[in-house]
Amino acid sequence: LTGAQDGSVRMFEWGHAQQITCFRSGGNSRVTRMRFNYQGNKFGIVDADGYISLYQTNWKCCPLTGTSPKPYLTWQCHNKTANDFVFISSSSLIATAGLSSDNRNICLWDTLVSPTNSLVHAFICHDSGATVLAFAPKHQLLISGGRKGFTCVIDLRQKQQQQLLQSHDSPVKAIAVDPTEEYFVTGSAE
DSSP: EEOOOSEEEOOOTTOOOOOOOOOOOOOOOOOOEEETTTTSSEEEETTTTTEEEEEEEOOOTTTTTTOOOSSEEEEEESEEEEEEEEEEEETTTEEEEETTSSSSEEEEEEETTTTTGGGGEEEETTTEEEEEEEEEETTEEEEEETTTTTEEEETTTTTEEEEEOOOOSSSSEEEEEESSSSSSEEEEOO
């Protein structure tokens, strides 16, 4: 799966020279992150305009009609930009990271509820925007990185921030959690 600066999203398959499907054509907002769900049957994208779109992966373009797959869900999750998201356990609960004017830069969403009621909880952290997310399922922790180098650890069971660490002097760009969930590692723009 590829996402581009021009907003296009294309799917390729090993052994095929050409794309098998174009999920989104160019001329849209820049794709900032794409992720598959744990089962691999769905994926999502977030873009620079603050939108998230979710798709089924098993859709293939019909060459006769030229129809393109449509997302089964699209909504604006941040009013400035969306930088990252993660599927939380099932595919119906999603956490997003971005920049919103009200500083609710980490949000939990329930995709089974109408978009007007889908916001489960919003966290006010990373006052200049959240850049990256990681999920530790065993401990039900959400780990986020921000533009000012801070890392935030959120307990999803209690829906509250546990720690805020100054991990870098520049924006946090990557977070990885080890398989045993004993450690996490952050990487910055520097």
